[in-house]
Every structure is written in C-alpha cells, then in structure tokens.
Amino acid sequence: MPCARGSQGLSLLAGCRRMPFTRVPPVLPNGRGYRPHSFPRAHGVVRIVLSLKSDGSSSVNVSVMSRPRNHRAVNATHHVDAAPVRGPWLFMTRRVRGSKRPRLKMLAQCLAVSLVTASPTVFAQSTAPDQTPKDLQAIIVTARDQQEPLITVPESITTFSASSLNALDIRSFNDYATKTPNLSFNYGSGTTGISAARTIAIRGIGGQNLFGAAGSTGFYIDDTPLPESIDPRIVDMERIEVLKGPQGTLFGQSSLGGTVRIITQKPDLSHNDVGFMTQAGFTSGGGSPDKGGSVTGNLVVIPDEMAIRAVLFANHDAGYLTRTYPSPDSPAVGDPFIAAPRTRVDDQGAQTTYGGSITTLLRVTPSFDATLRFLMQNTYFHGFPATFAPLPSFKPAYQLDRAFDIQPSALDKWYLPSLDLRYHGDHYTLVSVTSYFDRHSRDIEDSTYGTQQVMSGYYGVPSLPPQPFLWDQEHHQDQFSQELRWEFTDVFGAKGTLGAFYSKTHTTLSVPPEYAQGLVAATADNTVVGPWPDNLLWIDRNPGMQEEKAIFGEIDVPLAERWTATLGARQYWLHQTSDFTAYGFNNFGATTSDPQSSHQSGLDPRLAIRYQATPNTLFYASASKGFRAGAAQQYLPFCALPSLPADDITHLKSDTLWSYEVGAKTSIPDAGIFISASAYHIDWRNLQQQVALPCGAYFSINGRHAHIDGGEVEFNGRATEHLELRAGVGYERSRINDPGALSIVGITPGSSVLGVPTWTATLAGVYTHPISRGWDGYLEADAGYTGSSRTLLNGGNGLFGTRDAYVLTNVRVGVRHGPSDVSLNVHNAGNAKPNLGDIGYVGYAQYTQNGTIIPQVATLPPRTVLLEYRYNY
Secondary structure (H helix, E strand, O other): OOOOOOOOHHHHHHHHOOOOOEEOOOEOOOOOEOOOOOOOOOOEEEEEEEEEOOOOOEEEEEEEEEOOOOOOOEEEEEEEEEOOOOOOOEEEEEEOOOOOHHHHHHHHHHHHHHHHHHHHHHHHHHHOOOOOHHHHHHOEEOOOOOOEEHHHOOOOEEEEEHHHHHHOOOOOHHHHHOOOOOEEEEEOOOOOOOOOOEEEEEOOEOOEOOOOOOEOEEEEEOOEEEOOOOOOOOOOEEEEEEEEOOOHHHHOOOOOOEEEEEEEOOOOOOOOEEEEEEEEEEEOOOOOOEEEEEEEEEEEEEOOOEEEEEEEEEEEEOOOEEEEEOOOOOHHHOOOOOOOOOEEEEEEOEEEEEEEEEEEEEEEEOOEEEEEEEEEEEEEEEOOOEEEOOOOOOOOOOEEEOOOOOOOEEEEEEEEEEEEEEEEEOOEEEEEEEEEEEEEEEEEEEOHHHHHHHHHHOOOOOOOOOOOOEEEEEEEEEEEEEEEEEEEEEEOOEEEEEEEEEEEEEEEEEEEEEEOOOHHHHOOOOOOOOOOOOOEEEEEEEEEEEEEEEEEEEEEEEEEOOEEEEEEEEEEEEEEEEOOEEEEHHHOEEEOOOOEEEEEEEEEEEEEEEEEEEOOEEEEEEEEEEEEOOEEOOOOOOOOOOOOOHHHHHEEOOEEEEEEEEEEEEEEHHHOEEEEEEEEEEEEEOOEEEEEOOOOOEEEEEOOEEEEEEEEEEEEEEOOOOEEEEEEEEEEEEEEEEOHHHHHHOOOOOEOOOOOOOEEEEEEEEEEEEEEOOEEEEEEEEEEEEOOEEEEOOOOOOOEEEEOOEEEEEEEEEEEEOOEEEEEEEEOOOOOOOOOOEOOOOOOOEEOOOOOEEOEEEOOOOOEEEEEEEEEO
C-alpha cells in the first residue's frame, strides 16, 4: 500500500498499515540500542529509530525482520535523513505478519517516508498540543479548503488560534478586526439602519449593495458563506482566518478584497469536557450593568463513533448614549434648535445578545464522517449604538436630542443549520456541505425632526400637527447553499481541490406603513404633490433574488525542487432579479411593479509561484482576479441624478480587479518567531460605491478605474521566556484615477477610495509568569490603530467628511490555577470615541438651521471594566 504524505503525524503510520505501535525503552543500561523482544507468534518485527543530530536535523531507520515458518530471518532496512525537527527520541516496534520480502521492504520505506514527511508537525504537537509561538510550524489553516501549514501557503493570512482568541479576550468582530492589518470596517455603505449596516474592507476594497447580498469581503462560518454584516459571538471557536487579496477561485464572487473565516470547534469523539465563563462589570457612563456568561460541553455518546458539542451564551452590554426630549407642549417639539428643559433617558445603545450551537459528529465508518450543526444568535438593541456627529468636526457626541419620548430599537436574529459530509480515501477527501441561512433584522428609528424638516422644505407641507415619526424597516434574507469538493493530496505528484457550488438567496427590504396625522387637511392646497386623500406617507417593498452557480478548481504542481506553481480558476454564472413597489404622499403616488433582472458570467483565474527555500522560509508571487456581482436596481424619476442615465442605475455593472502580490514568510522555531511580509498592486475597474440623495433614496453607481498599492508586515513570537508579542502594520494608498459617474456626486480624479484608511497597525503582548506552585499570573495589553479616512455623507448632497484616526487599547490581568482562570478586563482603556461611519437613515436625515446635514454615526462603547471567571474541566 502506498504511503500518504502530509502532516497527520503518527496517524500516517495507519495509512501504510492500520496497526498500533508499541513504545519500548530507548537504550539498554549498557548504552546500546534496544533490541526488540522475540514474539513467538509473530511472523516479523518492525523497528523504528528516530535520531536527532547536533545540528537539529534528524534521521529515521526502519528495520523489518521477518521470521518465516523455517525461522530464517529476512531483513529489510530503510534509512532516510529528515529536515530539522523538534521533538523527543522515539522508538517503536511492531509485529508484522507475512513472509514476502518486497512487502517488508515497502512497509519499511512507507513508515520511514511517513515519519520524515510528518516529523516537523508531529513532534511539535507531541510536545505542545496547544498552539503557541514555539509551535509555529504546526499552525494549520484551511485557506485553500485543505489543512496545511501556514508557512507553505502562498498568500497573506492573519490567523487567531483558540489560545490567541482567549489571550487577547476576543469576543466580537470589533475585537479581531482592530487587530488585523489592512482590515477596516465602516457603517453607511450598506443597508440603511444599524442592524445590518456594517461592511468590511480588506486592502481598501469595501462596500456592498443595499440588499447585503453582494459585498466585497467574503464571510464564512466553516464552509458556509454568509453576509459580511453578521457578528457571531466568538465562543468556543477553533480559530479565525483573515485571507487577504481576491479569493474568488475558492470562495466566490463576494470575496473581491479577501475573506474572513470563522472555524468552529468540532466534537471530540474520545473526551468529555465542560467549561463555563461568567463576567460582570460596568461601562463608563453606562446606564445598566455589563454582564454575560457562556457554557460549553462535549459529550461522547459512543466512543470513537458519536459525540455532541453544545454552546450556550448570553451577554448584555450597557448603553452609553443619552436620549433627551422636551415636554409635549414645548415649542422645542417642532424645532430642535429652541432651548428648552429636557428629560434625559440613559442606556441608549444597550445590546442584549444570546444564542448557541449544537453539533453532532457521527463517524459512520472509519472513513466517513457526518457533522450536523445548528447555530443561532439573537441581538436586541435598546436604541441604536449611533449618535450625532455635527459638522465640521464630524466627532461623535453622546447625547441625542429628540422631539418626543419614543424609544428607538433594533434587532438582528439569524439561524444556520448545516450538514457536512466527508469521505476520506487514499490521498483524497470527498466533501459535501449543505446549509440554510435565515436572517431577520428590524430597525425602528426616531426620525421626527428629519421628517418635519423634509415635509416642510421639500414637499411643501409646513402645517402638520406635532407628532412623532417612528420609521420602521424590516430586512429578511434566506439563503440555501450547496458545495461539493474533491480534495486530493497526491495525484501524479500534485495536490489541489476541484468543486462545484450553488446558492440561491432571497432578500426583502420593506418599510411598513408610515402615517402622518392631519396630512389630508395639510395638503389641501399642496402644489408639490397635490392634495392627498389619506394620511399615508410611505409604504414600500423591495424584493430581490440572486442565484449563483460555479465550478472551480485549484491545483499545486511541482515545477522543480522547492518550486511549486498554483493554478486556479472559477467559472461562474449569476442571475439576479429585483423589484420595487411603493405608495404614499412622499412617493408622489404609486410605484407599480417593474421587475428588473440581470445575467452575468465570467472566469476568475489565479496563478501563484512559490519557492520553499527552507522548511522554515517561503517566497511567493501571485496574480489573481476578483469579481463582485452587479445588481438590478430601481429608478425613481422624482429622486435621481439628472445627469446619470437611468440604465446606469437599473443595471449596476459588476466590478472586477486584478491583484498582483509578492510576499515572504519565515519562522525561527527555536526562538518561537513567525514573520510574514507582502506587497501588492490592485487595478480596480467599474468600482461600486453607494450614494444617498437628500430625498432619501439610496443606490450604488459605478466609477471607472482606481488602483491601490500597499503592503503589510506581521510578527508573532516569543521575546523572552515569559513574554509573547504580536505586531502588524498595514499600508494602502488608494487613488480613483477615473471617477466616471462618481464625479456627479463630487468625487474627483486623484481622490482616495471612500472609507479606506491609509495606515492600520496593531501591537499586543502577553506576559505570563509563575506566582507559586500551580499558580500562574498573566498580563495582556494590546493597541490597535486605524488611520483617518474620507467619506461621502449619506444624504449630504455631495458633502464629504473626514473620520479621525483612533487607537483602541485593551488590558487584561489575571491568575490561572489548574482549570480556573480569574481576570480583570479593561476594554477601550483609552476611552476612544471613534467615528465608524454615518449610517443611512431609515426615515429622513436631520439638518441644521442653515441646511447642513447632521450625520448619524456608529461608534464604540467607552471604557468598559469586566471581572471574569472561567473554568474548563
């Protein structure tokens, strides 16, 4: 039987011969090598000796001694020199049945090659099962749909292992996003409201369409593609991978700038375990206590055959904003600029999140696994975590002056069942991943002042009686996806992945009826819209559908010693539909159904060349194409850009880019250091950017051409015996060479891409030291820097704003004793108030007395202090 090459450790022996091994003493008292015992019933004995040389290299001797029935010994010995490894001396013996010399020789060669191929990972894992800087060669990623060491992957990847997630106290998207070079995020270039408005930019490529179905950054939980705006709670995760650069070959059209992957912990078939976490504390200026907890558990139902893993969590983050309102008979009800006594309501922006998962792993046969998982999460917002940022400073203020005592709110709830089937053959794995994603979000926004202003200034209705306007928006999305893959590790010396993908996504964005009492009387003499027969201001429904089919493949082909070429391509077919119906005074009557559709197809290729200079040093260069789907949008004649053709709105073009990258990775295992560096150039065509007009309409339009140049450097390692460091710097210089239609909204040649900071950086350190017998103390501190960026204000009629740079710092100090861990965590220790982008209004934006928009921006909580206790058994 041929031997499997890879990094599966001693389990590779089973690929050559499915038999356990026996550990034996390494040397006899006289210093000689151990002589295998005689096994009377055995037909043969295998002896394996791994020797470590003084220079760090190693060699493997495999001897097979046969004793046929005539008791004459037949020996087959194979010797292989291995690359430098870290690990203990290992000696094994094994009885072997059979008497044919070729079979014995093949087995000897098989075992030797298996050990040599796997040794760097095998022995790192045997001495340090947890992923630490001393185990850098064993950092395994699945960026290319196969498990492989990070040091061998020819692309830039930021990883957070389970131990890093715990050490850095990473619990949400914001926590890991601010620790990743060349990753930034923004609110206001996606869906209106707050619950589904966040977008991610990797290497300056950001934004998504209004439905949230076509973004620039892929977002995955395991092998399931999801909207980039969701924020799964980071509980019981195996690792997070941030893949930089176009990932269209393996991950599809929404991975234009890169992909974020969250990998969950899988059930353990051999060990039961349980753990829990509880925390409590306060937020500076918070209106309620911060508190939360989680429980995780693994239950082995049938050893080596069936196990169940479950997670439950709940968390409450205090609100830190204040809402004010005047008395109902105050003139300030109709005019926000009149000074009047106001009542304060705290705890605005509070978030309550709960959810969990249950995963069942069934080993149907030794080669076939079935994993069924159900994951869900609900988040409720007590008021938007967004506040006014008046111009020109564009800085968040923590007080919102409102007209009436009405409570805004939002919710975001979703669930994700999935079925993962895997069959492991010789040198290949067949994979089927089936999933269904369902999400419902709702934003209820107080737009009283903005609605009053637009009714008076735009629609010519100044005489409505004082009343609140609470605008409601609902967003529903469901997605079915199916992926089939053939992953092979040794086919004519090559390895790779071939697959097929299908998904169908339905989205519906709707605004329930919004009424204005007294509208009939107030519009009797109206000359803008005309007299109106009822009190209905607005109602709309905006359904959409996207269907994607694709076949893809990526293969590694050895070119020469240490040289490998990666060739990949994805052929895709897209079908999109969209419709829009609306009615109401503010819609100038009825907009009847007028379905729009578009069909697109294309090929995304990828080429990479890598040179593995040493087992610990890699150089690579790559060229890859990225693609994001266009969209079918609705054209509203009464609210459009006069100089923009209607077809440019109704048929948004897909945008594409070519990315060219060079990079290097190196590790120093003895020092526990890993360093990676990369530089890139991106040509971006038909770039999509979202704009919002003063009338309240949102849509995306295409620019013609932009380019981005940049790079990133990352360092992970152990500075001293007790101090681990993590650092990274990202730089991206973006320029819009030809704005095309974007010039209509004020974007000029030479402008930077909207919402993209030039510099990002991160620095983290973890200091651990024994305190006494069985007790360890630790101190963790980290800082993340995000540079300033320029943004086109939503509803600002061509106004731009500059978001200031900010630094987020966190500190964690604690003690650990056995399974118990107690820590004091301080988030945003520097009390930063970042401007994360102005969100799109569900209703109407509020303006100053001179007609300048007052942006409503998302921000982060101020300083938060939490006392946490963790127990794992």
